[in-house]
Amino acid sequence: MTDGNARIWHVCADLAARYAEGVLPEPDAWSLEKHVEGCAGCASRVSDAVRGTAAGAVLAEVRDAVLTAVPVAAPGRQVRPDTPPARLTRPRTPPVTSRLARLLWAAGPAVRGAWLPAVLVVAAGALALAYGTGFPGARALLLAVAPVVPVAGVALSYGPHADPVHEIAAATPGGGLRLALTRTVAVLAVSLPLLTLTGLLLPASGAPAAAAWLLPGLALALGTLALASFVGCRTAAGLTGGGWLCAVLAPVPAAPGGEATARLAEQLSRCLGGAGAQGAWAAAAVLSAVLLAARRPAYDRPLRG
Template structure:
């Protein structure tokens, strides 16, 4: 080392009164100079160092659990899995608030006419689909790379996230359905379409990108609702008995495909 920091420079640095440019330069020097580090140590405010270290320890080694994470842990989910699930973008409060707001507008519209109820039924299956889509890729998920390295199969993590998002969104939508005027069997007509759309989308992600899978399925759903209404003249045509049977069949087939594609999907993700 060709130079060493003088005492005055080290004192200003320890006191926090050194300007940023010289502080950064000195820190770079301290990384490589054992002598200057030894001269700096006695000058440090040890109480402040302990406080900073305690804060670092709390954030890194003992981070605070979010409400969602605490609920998952109480339900018996392991800590590391609960953390990955709680980080799902579609389980955050802003996302859930946005879902609740969309449902509130749909319920208000449903009170105006039967067409409004049809709009609610058409929107309801898209919300779980959007939530699962947000849990499926690097464009929104801040823990995407961490999830790939998690101590469980990637596909298992994706299915866990999808299941929890589907359950959460379904509960919110179910509560909103109870606010529909003249609640009857139609209030639950969105359940099978929602399940079918989500399972078909997840199955497609084993072949194509999540963006294309979820976007394509959502577009197809909107098209089905519009065409069914136009050809039959019935605003509930996409939710009648034959349609419900078709969605139940699609959900069953998609579940079989997911089980069949499991090993192939894992191999492709690890490649």
């Protein structure tokens, strides 16, 4: 398995045979699959081992049928009708383009789709309320909505509703919780600085500091991921995001006319302001991270939704 260097290993014939027979332990199989992504020699050895099994014969038939129906050749190369499928080659994707494509796919809604424009609309709407209409509670509204934005991004970025190949991705070494965390980091990397900067540009008007929502946003995002292992991403996002909105907006409808903004600012100060509230959110983030780590095996299977 090793080639003399303790940090470099290759797939031996016995390991490839055990993998092809399906008797290799799951962690070793994941390690092997990750290794053959960048090692052509080991990939060829594993491929030869798989061809020697009953499943290999079926896979070969499927491959030949696909290549016969949709022949693919290198750019500029003519494909003759009698060319064996095994001799056809696919055009190689430039390494930089391939890495960029994988990065864009892994980053999820932070760089594609309608999620980023939606975040920009939230930021622009808050600025328009403050400086276009003179509304004094623009920062309070932004702080009430901001923690839900990463939660919505998490809900839209992972699960069968987000990826047509979710079931396949969940079973790969780079999928599962690793992919969910990659997309969550991308969501946070976009929303946290953008909405915090917007809050700094808004008048305070009794609302907490513009950065007071950062820990709650992180805690709710981690809590959503942990809860998603039980009920799925969208349901988990509805519970965490909906719970937050109910908590901060509950006193507002009962406020007398003209005092709704002040009541919202007071409620936000209770939920976000002070060392006690921030410490509680930090503890919630840590507990969510611990629960998420304990529930990691659940991400090795497709989530409910």
